[in-house]
Amino acid sequence: MLQTIGYFIRRVGRNLRQTPVLCSAAIGTVAVALMIIAFFGIVVINVQQVARQWSREIQVVAYFDRVPDAGKLQGWKASLKNLEEVQQVHFVSREEAFKRFQKRLGDDADLLEGVERDFLPASLEIVLHEERRNKAGVEAVVARLRQIGELQDISYEPEWLERFDAFVGLLRVGGFVFGGFLLFAALFIVSNTIKLTLYARREEIEIMTLVGGTPLFIKMPFLLEGALQGLAGGLLALIGAWALFSLMLREGLHGVLVVAGVDGILFLSATQQAILAAGGLALGLVGSLLSLRKFVRI
Amino acid sequence: MIQLYNVCMSYQKDASALTDFSLKVPKGDFLYLTGSSGAGKSTLLKLLYGAEKPSRGQILVNGMNITRMRSWRIPLLRRKIGIVFQDFKLISTRTLFENVAFPLEVQGKKRYEISNKVYQALKHVGLQGKLNRLPLQLSGGEQQRAAIARALVTDPLILLADEPTGNLDDDVANDIMELFKGANARGTTVVFATHDREMIRRFPRRIVVLDKGRLVEDHTP
Numbered sequence: 001m002l003q004t005i006g007y008f009i010r011r012v013g014r015n016l017r018q019t020p021v022l023c024s025a026a027i028g029t030v031a032v033a034l035m036i037i038a039f040f041g042i043v044v045i046n047v048q049q050v051a052r053q054w055s056r057e058i059q060v061v062a063y064f065d066r067v068p069d070a071g072k073l074q075g076w077k078a079s080l081k082n083l084e085e086v087q088q089v090h091f092v093s094r095e096e097a098f099k100r101f102q103k104r105l106g107d108d109a110d111l112l113e114g115v116e117r118d119f120l121p122a123s124l125e126i127v128l129h130e131e132r133r134n135k136a137g138v139e140a141v142v143a144r145l146r147q148i149g150e151l152q153d154i155s156y157e158p159e160w161l162e163r164f165d166a167f168v169g170l171l172r173v174g175g176f177v178f179g180g181f182l183l184f185a186a187l188f189i190v191s192n193t194i195k196l197t198l199y200a201r202r203e204e205i206e207i208m209t210l211v212g213g214t215p216l217f218i219k220m221p222f223l224l225e226g227a228l229q230g231l232a233g234g235l236l237a238l239i240g241a242w243a244l245f246s247l248m249l250r251e252g253l254h255g256v257l258v259v260a261g262v263d264g265i266l267f268l269s270a271t272q273q274a275i276l277a278a279g280g281l282a283l284g285l286v287g288s289l290l291s292l293r294k295f296v297r298i
Numbered sequence: 299m300i301q302l303y304n305v306c307m308s309y310q311k312d313a314s315a316l317t318d319f320s321l322k323v324p325k326g327d328f329l330y331l332t333g334s335s336g337a338g339k340s341t342l343l344k345l346l347y348g349a350e351k352p353s354r355g356q357i358l359v360n361g362m363n364i365t366r367m368r369s370w371r372i373p374l375l376r377r378k379i380g381i382v383f384q385d386f387k388l389i390s391t392r393t394l395f396e397n398v399a400f401p402l403e404v405q406g407k408k409r410y411e412i413s414n415k416v417y418q419a420l421k422h423v424g425l426q427g428k429l430n431r432l433p434l435q436l437s438g439g440e441q442q443r444a445a446i447a448r449a450l451v452t453d454p455l456i457l458l459a460d461e462p463t464g465n466l467d468d469d470v471a472n473d474i475m476e477l478f479k480g481a482n483a484r485g486t487t488v489v490f491a492t493h494d495r496e497m498i499r500r501f502p503r504r505i506v507v508l509d510k511g512r513l514v515e516d517h518t519p
Binding site: 203204209215217 | 377387392409448
């Protein structure tokens with residue numbers, strides 16, 4: 001077993017040394033393909049960041065006709081907190097509402113002089129869990145609130161919610177479609193590049209079959225080689241994506257995102273970087289496997 | 299060692315490469331397979347090493363019915379067969395040593411065993427001094443000797459040769475023929491496809507003549 005593994009490793013090393021140009025072409029192809037995917041990934045991550053930022057504004061505010069007594073209020077708060085959509089329920093008294101309004105007016109706060117401090121209604125501010133910040137989540141909360149008879153008004157901006165849902169949906173579908181297309185295109189290109197390296201070694205493959213090589217024995221060095229080239233391409237793509245990010249994206253996207261209310265621009269997380277490198281390995285492996293099907297025929 | 303019963307083979311519907319072909323080759327036999335181009339010699343050899351499946355009939359090689367053999371067992375069959383081609387089929391980027399070592403590596407032999415056997419095989423064909431050369435640095439005759447060394451290095455039961463002297467001049471062809479005779483003398487069954495009648499005259503053995511895929515003559519001088 002160890003001897004066979006040693007043989008495969010020696011063969012991979014020798015193959016890589018013998019066809020450096022084709023090997024570099026395969027690594028380069030994987031690198032470019034994954035760099036495009038990484039670039040797209042960075043854009044998606046940051047647009048998602050914008051969506052997350054916007055979703056923070058999704059909350060339901062219920063205004064009271066009269067200030068409820070403490071017992072009732074506790075009951076309603078508890079009942080709302082029991083909903084799986086709800087993360088937090090905060091009671092805003094008339095006094096607190098007045099102070100907030102005053103603060104918001106800033107230098108113009110003197111406009112409120114002479115106004116009674118209890119002219120604003122008390123309210124309940126309901127914050128939803130991040131994953132429930134959508135139209136369905138908000139409507140579930142609103143339905144519960146409607147059961148409370150003492151409410152004057154419920155504010156939740158249904159039109160904005162619809163637009164937000166559509167935006168998130170578009171982002172998700174677009175991400176899957178475009179990402180899937182990129183992945184498929186990358187696989188196609190990588191597979192064809194590997195096919196070229198196999199074509200250059202077709203006599204070797206033919207002779208291996210003629211002298212009694214089993215399909216697995218013949219394929220294994222090529223699969224290892226493909227995986228190694230894919231991994232190298234994946235790592236190269238990470239370096240390239242980082243360079244591209246530092247030189248172009250960071251400045252370019254930052255301006256756009258600041259307008260959208262997001263503080264900083266994100267690069268791929270450690271897990272995403274590991275997935276990209278592993279993706280390179282998988283791309284090389286699957287690309288080799290697809291190409292070998294045509295070349296290794298016993 | 300080799301038995302064919304009513305074998306038919308066609309690549310296209312209306313063109314038959316072999317028709318109702320039956321043959322028995324005993325262990326240790328030396329057999330010329332002859333006939334004009336397109337007679338079916340190469341097709342027959344391909345059937346024997348499992349590169350093609352017959353459309354009809356049965357083929358037994360060393361007791362194994364290869365017409366019913368599952369594809370994963372074909373490599374095991376080929377390890378018992380040495381094959382020599384007209385165009386040598388050596389890997390141009392590998393040295394002679396590496397080329398001859400190939401079948402042993404495929405069989406998972408140990409490295410010291412490979413070194414020893416490859417050296418002996420190359421010595422047997424007179425190429426022990428050129429084991430680090432690449433095939434294209436050798437003459438045609440030397441390349442064919444290396445191909446024979448590769449075919450014999452595993453001590454096969456059967457040696458199949460498809461026009462092995464077709465590209466070589468007479469003197470070199472005679473040397474090559476001596477190697478086949480030597481292998482046969484050590485017990486290897488040899489099936490030698492050729493259309494070189496002069497060669498057959500110089501080294502007379504059993505002759506099987508094919509014409510348009512049919513066996514038309516089978517005699518031993």
